[in-house]
Amino acid sequence: MSTAWLVAARRRLCIPLLAGLLVGCASDPPVHVSASTWRQVDQDIAAASRSAEDQARQHALEAMQRWLALVQRQTDEEFIPWFYGYWTQQWLSFKVSWYKLGADEDDPTVRRLAAYLQEEYQELVLEPVAEEVSPERILHGSTRLYVRLLDMRLRSIPGRHGVPQEQFDQRLAALPVISGEPGASLYQLIHADPLERLPAYAALLERVGAVPGGDWSADPGISLVAQRTSERLVDEMTTSGAVSAVAAMVGRVAGTALSLGATLFTLISRDADRPESEAQLRQSLAVALDQETRALLSSPDRGVLAGVWYLSGQIEEGLGRPFQYQP
Template sequence: MTPCSPLLLVFIVLLALGGCASRQPPVEPPPVQLSPATWEQIDREIIDASLASTSSVNDYARRSMRVWKDRVQQFTESDFIPWFTGYWTQQWLTMKVAWYRMNSGEGKEPPEKRLALYLQEQYHQRVLDQVSKEIDPEGIRDRAMELYIQLLGQQVQQIAKRYRAPPEQLNLRLTRIQAINLGPPAARNASLYQLLYSKPLAEQPAYAALVGHMHSAVRAGTQRSDVGLSSVAQQASEKLGATLAPRGIASAVASAVGRVAGALISVAATGYGVITHNQEQPQMIEQLRVILNVALNEEWRELMENRKTGAMAGVYYLSGEIEENLLGARQLQNDSEQGSLRIVLPAQ
């Protein structure tokens, strides 16, 4: 093998050094200094991003609430309606109405209201509580808030990249935009920067306070299904009450104080036949179905349209705070600029 000449070795070394020099990493361009007009445009685009995120999340909430409504209807048909219109349930409810009437008087709720409360309890146990194991409006509302924050954060990053906004300046600007305002204390307040980047949502006190605030607002309201059940209870109380005298149930209850529920039901059954119940049951089922469907449709509309307690309530709160802060900052800047013009012009 012929040894390499010294000149060839020098050439190879120079060639290698030139290759290394050509592979130097590219130099990052210096940060761009954005003008006030550009920052104003960024604010406008954040508002647009908030509106777009709200619209996307509304589609999610609407689809999820349709699933919830379908499941409520299924459990109502398969459990509550058969239970309520069943022969032994009607006997038991008749006994309850008789008992309520015997114990009514000053300072006590009327029989119709006491029966309504009982039916509401049963409806929650047999229908709403069962559906909530799979899906429920409060869970949809919480997930909608998380999804809104996630989508808005992605769009803010795209806006920053598009305008090559310096991260420090952008973060400072986001810190001045209030997203949650539930204080005092100050821990119940949060800026848009905190909401998007500071730490996971589950660890943010202000976000936890907002979730709790939404849940409390819902519990303070009245569900449409409960309103519908009040109507059912009113009709049931009148119907069952009309049968008390001919069936002698009131006196049976009076003589059976202290006995177990099964004995009371057997006493009630003596004056009311299964055949009569079977004749009335189809009409009873249809009336109950209509009342509960109307109530459920009203409840669904309320959950979708109420901006304070509905499935989108948390999203509306966050987007409203963010957009109002951005619009307010722009208005304040415009007023300041117009004020300076009003001062300068007379001097000119």
């Protein structure tokens, strides 16, 4: 019997066998996962989300403590020396006088001066610190950390319950974590690489915010300090008679008016009053910064954990809906 004949015979036997195996595989029904198993899977997804949320919260807390320390140091080293500098005090006195001349009910002097002080605080303190760390960066970092940790914890769930990966992926795809247009499912979120290029994720970060500054007129933080400081400046300027003196200078050369106005206001900058006044301002700013930090850690809309809480909340809500695998 020749070798060629044996090879041909083997081929004739293998082809029908292989065809039968392929037909059998194609007709096998998908693995059935019971409703109780899916409930356990959902419980594990929820637990994974909560665990990732806890670690992201701890990360945000540590980062905000570092931000607060840097802001306090920058305040002590830059803003307070600037505020109590001789020429700053003279310039503020002139601004108070000028504001007072044109003040009306719609634009009071105190509010205008408070806005000016807020702008200076933003420039001297918040912007330099933001080059190293900022609430906005902490928001992005904590949200990114939550997604990465959640992805790691989800990977072990299918094998733990004997659920085929395809069915588990469909479960994740059925969980919407970012609503609106464009939206995204949990499956899309954890498989986005890089995460920032997922349109729905980028849109989410635009909706939530953690940036102190801007219009602080309704914020209980630094604006309150600026408001109180402005009120004190206005009161001292009014009682010292500086406003009427500047009014008499209207129409003269601006440089002369400024130099004359600078001699009118020395109450705050007097050496005898400065230590106590400086200590009061430092204390007020410390309280305001602590309030701002707490607000940024707790606010669901503009806090550093706003993205994390939104995503985890969407997952919890989605897990409350029944799921059935569709082959």
